[in-house]
Amino acid sequence: MRPDAPQNADTxxxxxxxxxxxxxxxxxxxxxxxxxGPGDDAAVVAAPDGRVVATTDVLVEGVHFRLDWSTPEQVGRKAVAVNMADIAAMGATPTxxxxxxxxxxDTPATLVDELSAGMWQEAxxxxxxxxxxxMVTCETLVISITALGSLNGAAPVTRAGAQVGDVVAVCGRLGWAAAGLAVLGRGFRSPVAVVGAQRVPEPPYAAGPQAAAAGATAMVDVSDGLLADLGHIAVASGIGIDLRTDLLEVHPRLQDVASALGADPRHWVLTGGEDHALAATxxxxxxxxxxxxTIGTVRHGSGVTVDGIAYEKPAGWEHWR
Amino acid sequence: MRPDAPQNADTxxxxxxxxxxxxxxxxxxxxxxxxxGPGDDAAVVAAPDGRVVATTDVLVEGVHFRLDWSTPEQVGRKAVAVNMADIAAMGATPTxxxxxxxxxxDTPATLVDELSAGMWQEAxxxxxxxxxxxMVTCETLVISITALGSLNGAAPVTRAGAQVGDVVAVCGRLGWAAAGLAVLGRGFRSPVAVVGAQRVPEPPYAAGPQAAAAGATAMVDVSDGLLADLGHIAVASGIGIDLRTDLLEVHPRLQDVASALGADPRHWVLTGGEDHALAATxxxxxxxxxxxxTIGTVRHGSGVTVDGIAYEKPAGWEHWR
Known part of the structure; x- marks a missing residue:
């Protein structure tokens, strides 16, 4: 606690x-x-098929979110969404x-209330x-979330099962959060559609178990960028992936934003993280x-190409880089 | 990342x-x-009886540990221990x-190596x-751990099951970490026994399931102090607890340290947290x-008394207080 922190009832x-x-x-x-539930030394959660899926993500103010760009409720929703998307990407249902x-x-207690409300809402x-x-004292506002999930009897869909000849497909938005970040970074607050996508991703949770049931051989959530995350599948599966530009839809809304900012919307689609779409083979x-x-195919070799060619710009987000 | 942070290979x-x-x-x-294990969107852990026990604790540099008092390896061990103690306190085994x-x-990469080594060691x-x-960028060094555990078919031992007439018992050390903190706070580095207890608690993990099998009606790990944590059982169970001074052993080592510092060793035993002993009824x-x-009994009423009398000094640790 800071020595000069107010001790009043609102903090x-x-x-x-x-x-x-x-x-x-x-x-x-x-x-x-x-x-x-909460209130004891630990919680007890059902794991009906004798296994539990578990993942952790940490969000730091100024790195993963800004309270001048997002409300605490939006930050709470995002913190939960990024974790539950990882559960979905295994083919599991968040529990x-x-x-x-x-x-x-000296953090206002209402900020914690609103963060919490957002978390419950997204959950x-x-x-x-x-x-x-x-809850602990920390000079930096840090949110660490662990999500648990159930596979409901199915095998987990890892990153390692993609086979040459598989098709690559995505479910959910690509490039929207990146477009929103570009807009916010220039001091704008609209268009609301892309700014909202940056503030609160909408991962297609149910598409994870759906893909598992449909026989997906590998799956990942797009958190670092499509090329980067498909690159994880390529490495883990020992294969290459080729994406086809003509299959990569760029939504007219993204086209508009990109035109206004003089940006390349396809770059957002290929490298923008934080939308937490699911990508699977x-x-x-x-x-x-x-x-x-469907956006591409699994080929022999390694790496991720676009129309057969390596994509030149930085492929995605890595911490401390 | 700080703009002026060195990009050299050692950070x-x-x-x-x-x-x-x-x-x-x-x-x-x-x-x-x-x-x-690690490397995919999420891990998959066995939950053999169809349930998983889960708990989270966050440790912040300067609040929960100091790197001038503890090695990174010791901090790693402690971060894991405080979480696994919560699992044990439900009667479960950490998994x-x-x-x-x-x-x-600009954190040295070796610090992360050593933290990690300590975590694996305690795990x-x-x-x-x-x-x-x-792993994320953050101005403050923050460690957030989630521990999972298995009840192996047993019912969880909550804080809410204590009955009037039960006896209260503890397993593990009380007051040692508090004595170590007092020593470190005055600039000393010995006696090693109490300083070591502050740096790395030694929760009696196996005693949790052991107590559950023996029919424990309520259990808690002593993280905030004996009076405070038994107070949680008293509130949750709607009973009172009376401790007996003649049953509360004060180890000669604690007596010696207390004499040297002019402190009351019984105060450490009653209110010192961070040893992560288990207390159960x-x-x-x-x-x-x-x-x-055995250190006392469950009585009618509320609160925790010592030889029938309310203990006057602050009962334990609460964040932001």
Whole structure:
């Protein structure tokens, strides 16, 4: 806690750790998978097929979000969405979330309320519960979320199963969050569609288990950029991937934004992260499920090419690079 | 990343996120419960009885640990221990850990190596694997850990089951970490026994399932202090607890340290957190398992008393207070 931090009732210091925990958990309705919710040393969550899928993502103010660009509620939704997208990318359904929150002592308690409201809202989209967490003093606002999920008897869809001859398909938006970031970075607040996509991604959670059921051989969520994340599948599967420009739809809205900013919308589509679309490989073009768009094929070799050619610009986001 | 941060090969910025992930995961041996380890969108962990126990704790440099007091390896061990103690306190066995790490770009990569080595070392004590994580840029060094565990068919031991007439017992150290903190706070580095207890707690992990099997009605890990954590059982169970001074052993080593510092060793035992002993209630004094020490009884009423009297000093640690 900062020595000069106000101790008044409106700050996290004033409300205190236990008071805050009460505020963010009281009256919340848990899904049936929450066998024991918040308030004890640990939670107990159903794992009906004897396995649990688990993933962690950490979001830092100024790195992953800005409170002058997004409301706390939007940040809460995004923090949950990026984690649940990883669960979906295994072919699983999100069941539960644990939230670690670090914030300065003089943080308004309402900020925590709003963050929490956003988290519960996004959790509800996928039917998950917020089952536990921890709140601590930290000079930087940090949100660490762990998402759990259930495969419901299916095999996990890893990054390592893509086979030469498979088709590559995506479900969800590509390039929208990157377009929103470009807009916000220039000081604009509209168009709302792309700015909203940057603030709160809309991962197609149900498309994960859908792809698993349709026989997807490999799957990933597009968090670092399409080329970067398909590159992970290429490395893990020991194959190459070729994308076809004519199959990569650039939405007219993105075209408009790109024209206004003098940017290349295809670059957003190929390298923009944070939309958390799902990308997967399927053995049979006719087996690609409804709602998915075929964008390329799995080939011999390595790396990800576009129309057979290496893409030259930086392929995606890596921390500290 | 700080604009002026060095990009040399010895920092996390130089090694990069993916390089670091390789360094901390390569060559590690996972336990059988790790069905799919690090490297994919999410891990898959066995949950043999169809349930998973889950808990999160966040540790912040300067708040929960100091790198001038502890080595990175000790911090890694502690971060894992505090989480696995929560799993044990439900009566469960730790199976897996997910690690979120935020650190500045100019952090030496060897610090991450050593943190990670400590985490793996402590995980191995309980047979758990490190199955996933996330590494991000953050001005503050923050470690967020989620621990998963298995109840192996047993009912979880919550805080809410204590009954009037039960005995209260503890397993593990009390007051040692607080004594170590007092020593370190005055600029000393010895006695090693108490300083070591502050740096790396030694929770009695196996005592959790042992207590559950022995019919424990309520259990908690002593993270905030004995009075504070038994207070959580008292509130959740709607009972009161009375501790007996003559049963509360104060180890001669603590007596010595307290004499040297002019401190009250009983205060450390009653209010010192961070040792992560387990405290539980048992219906039958003869059913208290080996290795546990009876220290009091469950009574009608509320709150925690010592020899029938309210303890006057602050009862334990609460964030932002």
């Amino acid at each position: 996290v210091a004033g409300v205190g750790e236990f008071g805050l925990i009460r505020r963010v958990t009281q009256g919340r309705i848990q899904p049936p998978s929450t066998l024991l 539960a979330l644990l939230v670690g929150l670090g914030c300065p002592a 509800a989209v996928a039917g998950a519960g917020v089952v536990g967490g921890d 399927f053995p049979d073009p006719r087996g690609v499920p409804e709602g998915w768009r | 996390v910025a130089g090694v990069g996120e993916f390089g670091l992930i390789r360094r901390v995961t390569q060559g590690r041996i996972q336990p059988p419960s790790t069905l799919l 897996a850990l997910l690690v979120g790490l935020g650190c500045p770009a 191995a004590v309980a047979g758990a694997g490190v199955v996933g994580g996330d 048992f219906p039958d004094p003869r059913g208290v398992p080996e290795g546990w020490r």
